Amino acid sequence: MTNIHSVALNDVQNRKAVVTVKVEHRKLRMLYDPGAAHSVVDKATWVTLDCPPLKEAPDLVAYTNVLVQTMGKAEVLVNAFGKTRRVEVYVVDGKDSPLFGLDWCLSFGLPFPKGIQILKVTANDSRTVETNLILKAFVEEFDDVFNRKGGAIIGYQATVHVWENATPRTFKARPVPSSLRQQVEDEIHRMLDEDILERVDTAAEQVTWASPIVCVVKPSDKVRICGDFKVTINPHVIVDRHPLPTFEDMMAKLNAGRVFSVIDLKDAYLQMVVAPSSRQYLVIATHLGFYRFKRLPFGVSFAPALFQKTMEQILAGLEGVSVYIDDIIVSSSSHTEHLARLRAVFLRLRQCGVRVHKDKCRFLQSSVKYLGHRIDANGIHPTEERVEAIKKMPEPSNVRELRSFLGAMNYYARFVPHLQSRCASFHELTKAGTPWTWNQRCRSLFEELKSCLTSSDTLVHYDDRLPLVLYSDACERGLGAVLCHRFALGMEKPIAFASRLLTDVEKRYAEIDKEALAIMFGVSKFAQYLYGRCFxxxxxHKPLERIFGNNRELPKLV
Structure with a gap:
């Protein structure tokens, strides 16, 4: 939780005074309490106000020192005491009387009773003292999991399977820049000390596979040593086809989340032991000689799927937990539940010997960044950094740069309705044989696409308790669909948008066939949410409404 606000009062008077005001043109009776730092309404009142959009807000501390969890804060139009102001109100999850607090008193220029004195209004950037103490105890309890010295995952081994006709390849060491030589040598010695590498005695054994190294400088200025396995074993490895989870699959596990933690595994692949019979394929050639990996190195083609499969098995059955390779996210509806889920995760990690990078973890947060998105109680957002990077992208001057822009936009396709149809003319430019022509129309579309991402909707979390509404539509160039949740009073909010271009054959379909195809596309795209549920x-398209109506049987083709 962030920014905990607390207020202490002295000689509070008129605590039960009631005022009648108009909020969003609806009459509302509120307790007049200028001793409260913020004006507050409960969830039921927020619903009667037509659920004005919520922004992230800190939890509050009541005058009794009880922690009050907020759903967020909304901007509302208030008419009171002959004045109209647009002000913020906090929304709490529970049943409480609406509170006309100090912030509204100041906005409306109201006096408040003598003797009331605000003793403190604090904004703690991270967490309450209590939460800090809990986290400190948690870190101490699982000190072995946070141990920086690399252990090895227990009960799992990586085995390399190559095709029978694979031809061994041995490369000489590539020269290392003098500016990196010492860092590379230090990293090699570290990996020897931590039993990640072992030296190959070329006098006693023959090296059949050897890959040159690639040195990657990390943000910490340390060097990561990877084998360039794409020139040796990668073309000959039989890759495990275990699927990596989609973003939608992962987010579906986080519904109703209000508290989040992100756990980063230390050195990820290097925690997994390689079977002794497979180490011959993982030899690297360096200026210090040949070394053999005893742990799973970065750069081998089968590593992502294997590590994903391993982590899914380790964390299987845990509620509110998703993992993408070496990044774990935990979601809960309350702090108490969250601590229980965190403990369950860390007990599994301890049992299997998995190590965590403490400095890269974020615990008990109301908002976290995960896989290029910002996730909070209100839903899923693009990260500000990535949106800003797209906004600052210069106009492309060739096909390669245009493809780079389209790739960046496509990463956030779930936020933008009909994205593929909007990008159709750009896709035409990237086709082989199409001459490069960047005109004013392209410039306008380029800016339009960037702005539509900036103003994109927040995507709500999928919740299997809420009704689903699927919209579909077809246009001349493409298909579009949006899946929504229906909330109280019929309000709908998007879970995700989807779109694709029509093929050359599909472009010749009749209008009714295109609209039917859009329905099939939407149902197929969101099948993981729709299957087994009424929606x-x-x-x-009116003719389709008659064809798919309640009083007609579905066509045989459907």
Whole structure:
């Protein structure tokens, strides 16, 4: 939790005074309490106000020192005492009387009773003292999991399987820049000390596979040593086809989350032991000689799927937990539940000998960054840094740069309706044989696409308790769909957008066939949410409404 605000009062008077005001043109009776730092309404009142959009807000501390969890804060239009102001109100999850607090008193220029004195209004940037103490105890309890010295995952081994006709390849060491030589040597010695590497005695054994090294300078200025396995074993490895999870699959596990933690595994692959019979394929050639990996190195083609499979098995059955290779996210609806889930995760990690990078972990947060997105109680957002990077991208001057821009936009396709249809003319430019022509129309579209990402909707978390509404639509160039949750009073919020271009054959379809194809596309795209559930399907094509209506049997083709 962030920014905990607390207020202490002295000689509070008129605590039960009631005022009647208009909020969003609706009459509302509120307790008048200028001793409270913030004005507050409960969830039920927020719903009667047509659920104005919520922004992230800190939790509050009541005058009784009880922690009050907020859903967020909303900007509302208030008419009171002959004045109209647009002010912020905090929304709490529970049943409480609406509170007209000090912030509104100041906005409306109201006096408040003598004797009331604000003794403190604090904004703690990280967490309450209590939460800090809990976290400190938690870190001490699992000190072995946070141990920086690399251990090895217990009960799992990596085995390299190569095709029978694979031809061994041995490369000489590549020269290392003099500015990096000492760092590379230090890293080699560290990996020897931590039993990640072992020296190959070329006098006693023959080296059949040897890869040159690639040195990657990390933000900490340390060097990561990887084998350039793409020139040796990668073309000959039988890769485990275990699928990496989609972003949608992962987010579906985080519904109703209000508290989040992100756990980063230390050196990830290097925690997994390689079977002795497979180490012959993982030899690297350096200026200090040949070394053999005893742990799974970065750069081998089968590593992501194997490590993902291993972590899924280690964390199997834990509620509110998702993992993408070496990044774990934990979500809960309360701090008490969250600590229990964190403990369950760390007990599994301890049992299997998995090590965690403490400095890169974020615990008990109301908002976290994960896989290029910002996730909070309100939903899923693009990260500000990535959006800003896209906004600052210069106009492309060739096909390669245009593809780079389209790739960046496509990463956030779930936030932008009909993205592929909007990008259709750009996709035409990237086709082989198409001459490069960047005109004013392209410039306008380029800026339009960047701005639509900036103003994109927040995507709400999928919740299997809420009704689903699927919208579909077709246009001349593409298909579009949006899946929404329906909330109280019929309000709908998007879970995700999806779109694709029509093929040359599909472009010749009749209008009714295109609209039907859009429905099939939407149902297929969001099948993981829709399968086994009743949902509302909406289309603006009247003939299809009759064909798919309640009083008609579905066509045999469907």
């Amino acid at each position: 509302i399907l909406k289309t603006d």
